Amino acid sequence: MAMTILDWPFITPGIPDAWFTRDRVPLTKEEIRVLTLAKARLGSGMTVYDIGAGTGSLAVEAARLVAPGQVLAVEVNPLACDLIRQNSERFNLGNLQVVAGEAPEVLAGLPAPDRVLIGGSGGRLKDILARCHNLLHPGGIIVINAITPETLTTALTFSQGRGYRVAALAASLARLEPAGRVHFWRSLNPVHIVQLIKE
Amino acid sequence: MAMTILDWPFITPGIPDAWFTRDRVPLTKEEIRVLTLAKARLGSGMTVYDIGAGTGSLAVEAARLVAPGQVLAVEVNPLACDLIRQNSERFNLGNLQVVAGEAPEVLAGLPAPDRVLIGGSGGRLKDILARCHNLLHPGGIIVINAITPETLTTALTFSQGRGYRVAALAASLARLEPAGRVHFWRSLNPVHIVQLIKE
Amino acid sequence: MAMTILDWPFITPGIPDAWFTRDRVPLTKEEIRVLTLAKARLGSGMTVYDIGAGTGSLAVEAARLVAPGQVLAVEVNPLACDLIRQNSERFNLGNLQVVAGEAPEVLAGLPAPDRVLIGGSGGRLKDILARCHNLLHPGGIIVINAITPETLTTALTFSQGRGYRVAALAASLARLEPAGRVHFWRSLNPVHIVQLIKE
Amino acid sequence: MAMTILDWPFITPGIPDAWFTRDRVPLTKEEIRVLTLAKARLGSGMTVYDIGAGTGSLAVEAARLVAPGQVLAVEVNPLACDLIRQNSERFNLGNLQVVAGEAPEVLAGLPAPDRVLIGGSGGRLKDILARCHNLLHPGGIIVINAITPETLTTALTFSQGRGYRVAALAASLARLEPAGRVHFWRSLNPVHIVQLIKE
Numbered sequence A, B, C, D: 001m002a003m004t005i006l007d008w009p010f011i012t013p014g015i016p017d018a019w020f021t022r023d024r025v026p027l028t029k030e031e032i033r034v035l036t037l038a039k040a041r042l043g044s045g046m047t048v049y050d051i052g053a054g055t056g057s058l059a060v061e062a063a064r065l066v067a068p069g070q071v072l073a074v075e076v077n078p079l080a081c082d083l084i085r086q087n088s089e090r091f092n093l094g095n096l097q098v099v100a101g102e103a104p105e106v107l108a109g110l111p112a113p114d115r116v117l118i119g120g121s122g123g124r125l126k127d128i129l130a131r132c133h134n135l136l137h138p139g140g141i142i143v144i145n146a147i148t149p150e151t152l153t154t155a156l157t158f159s160q161g162r163g164y165r166v167a168a169l170a171a172s173l174a175r176l177e178p179a180g181r182v183h184f185w186r187s188l189n190p191v192h193i194v195q196l197i198k199e
Helices: A030-040 A057-066 A078-090 A125-135 A149-159 B030-040 B057-066 B078-090 B125-135 B149-159 C030-040 C057-066 C078-090 C125-135 C149-159 D030-040 D057-066 D078-090 D125-135 D149-159
Strands: A047-051 A070-075 A096-100 A115-118 A141-146 A164-179 A182-187 A191-198 B047-051 B070-075 B096-100 B115-118 B141-146 B164-179 B182-187 B191-198 C047-051 C070-075 C096-100 C115-118 C141-146 C164-179 C182-187 C191-198 D047-051 D070-075 D096-100 D115-118 D141-146 D164-179 D182-187 D191-198
Touching: A030 A057, A030 A115, A030 A141, A030 A164, A030 A191, A030 B030, A047 A057, A047 A125, A057 A070, A057 A078, A057 A096, A057 A115, A070 A078, A078 A096, A115 A125, A125 A141, A125 A149, A141 A149, A149 A164, A149 A191, A149 C182, A149 D149, A164 B182, A164 C164, A164 D164, A182 B164, A182 C149, B030 B057, B030 B115, B030 B141, B030 B164, B030 B191, B047 B057, B047 B125, B057 B070, B057 B078, B057 B096, B057 B115, B070 B078, B078 B096, B115 B125, B125 B141, B125 B149, B141 B149, B149 B164, B149 B191, B149 C149, B149 D182, B164 C164, B164 D164, B182 D149, C030 C057, C030 C115, C030 C141, C030 C164, C030 C191, C030 D030, C047 C057, C047 C125, C057 C070, C057 C078, C057 C096, C057 C115, C070 C078, C078 C096, C115 C125, C125 C141, C125 C149, C141 C149, C149 C164, C149 C191, C164 D182, C182 D164, D030 D057, D030 D115, D030 D141, D030 D164, D030 D191, D047 D057, D047 D125, D057 D070, D057 D078, D057 D096, D057 D115, D070 D078, D078 D096, D115 D125, D125 D141, D125 D149, D141 D149, D149 D164, D149 D191
Parallel strands: A047 A070, A047 A115, A070 A096, A115 A141, B047 B070, B047 B115, B070 B096, B115 B141, C047 C070, C047 C115, C070 C096, C115 C141, D047 D070, D047 D115, D070 D096, D115 D141
Antiparallel strands: A141 A191, A164 A182, A164 A191, A164 B164, B141 B191, B164 B182, B164 B191, C141 C191, C164 C182, C164 C191, C164 D164, D141 D191, D164 D182, D164 D191
């Protein structure tokens, strides 16, 4: 299949889910991506880590927004690494780099981040947060997408006493889908979006 | 009180609610603004109507995103018109114009829109949609924030058979608030965000 | 397979979904059943219609609660009628009767209801409501489970000016599911539960 | 004011919030009560603890359902103890006893429970769970209403490795309220209802 270059000509994020190649890798849904990127407060020129990048949908949107800054998409699953590369190519991005390996170890030697997005942590969230905390300058922001109560709690517990302004959003979203002459509501699974702003 | 100019230095929307002067006028909450703007798919240079602009929070964010395009904030309540002007000044925006009066009549003579945001309609949503439908070119997008089932239904009914791709999102959001040593969840009221893309 | 008689020895509703035979017929989820039955305000001896009864899960719970009253489970799909009978037998209920056919016509000749539950209407909700309105005495209650905005609107519109006290609940529920060492949240689709109390 | 005796003549729970005297004490909302009682799987003759009983709304509903069993409403706040007594009298309940004092200490000497409802714990949830765990026989059920992520996590953590079947429900509910000719949705704050069934 010849690669078609996709162009999202808008300044707002929210690329439809179907624009991404995903195979069976979990995809951060469009509306959750939009909220996550807003909580990350992205700006031109920033360096962004996307840890547990999955299909790279969040990384693709972030790369568009921070260009000429760069996004480092950290991912341990080789299949997912391939998907991130494919999705990056589809959107013709030159500032999205795949970092294959397990966080936090694989973060060694990377440029320090302005923003850290954490979509998956393979059970090592605390270690990842500790490393990112050390790398992050004041004003830096970490955003964690928690789909388990355990992740939410680890994020809240970690941030206590370390000089973060903490906020979180519980997002229960449903999309209207056509069903013949009518429409019905189909839920997305709930996501808790944690925002940690380093003071 | 001397006006302090506020600067939101990020490319992503999501200005905190507290940055806006609101008196007792309804404010579109930060996260709902973010989702609404994403569904509107804004781009540089666009002309945007914000109908029922309220405090102007959505108009302010849109004006930043579409500059040098312009936002026309339509509002019938004089107190709210003042708030929109104040909020526009606070963010030092030159491309946000208040259009005082009742839609759809007050829309006569305005430049045609690329995007229409409808936050309030004073019970005249059908008339407003009919007018905007005539003004909107193919590819244009209308986004309606519905806080009542009646508004949702009017929007869905209007869009049928008129050549729109229809989507809607039900957003049930809650924010985590600190309460002593712990945090508790506080809900925002649900909003249904309807996106109509003209084909 | 020999039929095992199931016994739900509790006074509160909330029989687990897995206790019902469902094939591919839509099942009203446990928690939605509980809320629906509560909004119906059931009492011993009542006659209850369950229109669009599906698998009969709601009818089974209602039959337990109103005994020696009776539940008339109205259903047009023959496969679903079989399931209702199977589920009724499993719970050894003598006061749950399947009424095979299409509402409202099939309601002719049935005893008047104290309560009407409407889970499905095959696009004929308005006719069904009109008929039930005529049959229902003051103090009677109709509860509609709406999974589409169209159903919600039809129910709200019908009830206006006909002497009903109207309430509705939007239920966005998610269940925690074990996933290895952690748990994750899985959403149920949203349901709008409309309660119409005849004055 | 002469006390009017209230009668809820239905077998299903779901007494309207307005039927309870509440002053400024937190009230478990009608729909949350209904879900909580369902998850507790109440039966006639049971002994139920309601810990952190607040206004007693949950205790009142439970007392009706388990009669001639009894409900022990444990509450440390003297004002709330008064409210529970008032609400109990209003519903003419003889099987609801207020236990004034702090859990878990005040539980000493009480009859063992079949069911434990925990609506508030004053930061001592772990101790309360430990005590109730010792008192509860196999098949007994603990239901915790968590409005903070910390409570949810404490409940999940406690139950691990102690022989419980664990389930939880995240309830994001909104009620439709009339607003002139239309209705709008007003959210309740989210509650996480944890069900622990002792095996």
